[in-house]
Amino acid sequence: xxxxxxxxxxxxxxxxxxxxxxxxxxxxxxxxxxxxxxxxxxxxxxxxxxxxxxxxxxxxxxxxxxxxxxxxxxxxxxxxxxxxxxxxxxxxxxxxxxxxxxxxxxxxxxxxx
Amino acid sequence: xxxxxxxxxxxxxxxxxxxxxxxxxxxxxxxxxxxxxxxxxxxxxxxxxxxxxxxxxxxxxxxxxxxxxxxxxxxxxxxxxxxxxxxxxxxxxxxxxxxxxxxxxxxxxx
Numbered sequence: 001x002x003x004x005x006x007x008x009x010x011x012x013x014x015x016x017x018x019x020x021x022x023x024x025x026x027x028x029x030x031x032x033x034x035x036x037x038x039x040x041x042x043x044x045x046x047x048x049x050x051x052x053x054x055x056x057x058x059x060x061x062x063x064x065x066x067x068x069x070x071x072x073x074x075x076x077x078x079x080x081x082x083x084x085x086x087x088x089x090x091x092x093x094x095x096x097x098x099x100x101x102x103x104x105x106x107x108x109x110x111x112x113x
Numbered sequence: 114x115x116x117x118x119x120x121x122x123x124x125x126x127x128x129x130x131x132x133x134x135x136x137x138x139x140x141x142x143x144x145x146x147x148x149x150x151x152x153x154x155x156x157x158x159x160x161x162x163x164x165x166x167x168x169x170x171x172x173x174x175x176x177x178x179x180x181x182x183x184x185x186x187x188x189x190x191x192x193x194x195x196x197x198x199x200x201x202x203x204x205x206x207x208x209x210x211x212x213x214x215x216x217x218x219x220x221x222x223x
Binding site: 041 | 144145147149151155156157158159162164202206208209210211212213214215216
């Protein structure tokens with residue numbers, strides 16, 4: 001069964017450093033998302049991406065964040081100058097269209113020290 | 114924007130009993146309402162969804178009801194089993210984003 005894959009599974013970074021989280025969505029999907037989940041809390045929407053551009057973003061997704069689909073298969077989230085409060089589980093998801101199931105990857109646990 | 118409220122935050126039920134989780138949403142334009150189950154340390158996984166043209170949907174022991182006028186929807190799990198223990202999130206889709214509720218931690222007691 002096709003699934004969304006994310007790498008790495010765990011990333012530890014120094015405060016102020018840049019990180020790139022990588023995702024391979026399901027191949028025929030059209031919508032791509034990044035969510036984050038601080039430990040024990042809810043799943044928070046960051047950004048959605050459709051037709052090679054950002055279609056929606058939340059207030060969390062400020063200038064520190066950017067997304068890219070560099071090669072037609074990978075979908076990346078870059079966090080510039082990480083802060084301690086960026087520590088969370090980051091989930092990538094993809095769906096085939098609106099009002100259809102969004103499939104989540106297994107997540108990348110980001111720890112900023 | 115869409116705001117999804119979910120309650121209770123924690124729910125304990127005896128194995129074999131039913132569990133009900135309730136959610137409300139704010140955006141009357143929302144038309145799609147998925148429910149996700151998240152086991153400890155795992156990814157959220159869809160268990161059932163409902164669209165606004167339907168009032169109720171059932172899949173084995175799981176059912177979801179939607180009242181579009183009142184802007185609330187509920188998850189019903191019957192004959193609960195130990196493997197139903199998890200965190201359950203309701204969600205509403207607005208535009209190209211899915212907004213999640215805060216989650217309900219369901220404990221199934223032996």
